Amino acid sequence: MIDHTATALYLLKAENNEVFGPVNFQQLSSWATSAQISPLDKVSTDQQTWHKAPMVPELGMDWLIELTSDQLYGPTTLGALQEFLNLGEINGDTQLINARDGTTTTVRAIGTLTIPPEEPEDTDGGEGPVRTGIRISLQQRIRELESTLFEERRTREALEERYAKLEAKYVEIVKQRP
Secondary structure, eight states: OOOTTOSOEEEEOTTTOOEEEEEOHHHHHHHHHTTOSOTTOEEESSSSSOEEGGGOGGGOOOEEEEEETTEEEEEEOHHHHHHHHHTTSSOTTOEEEETTTOOEEETTTOTTOOOOSSSOOOOOOSSSOOOOOHHHHHHHHHHHHHHHHHHHHHHHHHHHHHHHHHHHHHHHHHHHOO
């Protein structure tokens, strides 16, 4: 597991394999809080062994966002939830699931989040990874699922072909028996 006291931590962005670091844990945590770390990104101390960012408990990536009844985004941080609110990607009625205890709530019910009245503010600046948006991640996830589906179909077709050959061989063997 990741030692959050390590002085050299690295972040591997899932969408483009770009590596950021070395940074200290405070910087890494700041990136997580400001939605610059997605649930698919990875963290390492040696750039050899990588762990998905949500698996580092100290980053606080504890919230799943219910986008639809069968689509979730996350886990992510309260700070990232605030960024998604500011960007207009979620609202006060968006359902959330606490990944630590399984409870469900709404954005509005979390007292530390501020629901903006109108237009989102673009406050991205400085060095570091670009903020992760929910929509971008959904498009990436759709591409991954389509690729997996294609691969599964190809495997199924190969297995069906193999099954047909085995069945034909079985029928041939049965016919040859007295």
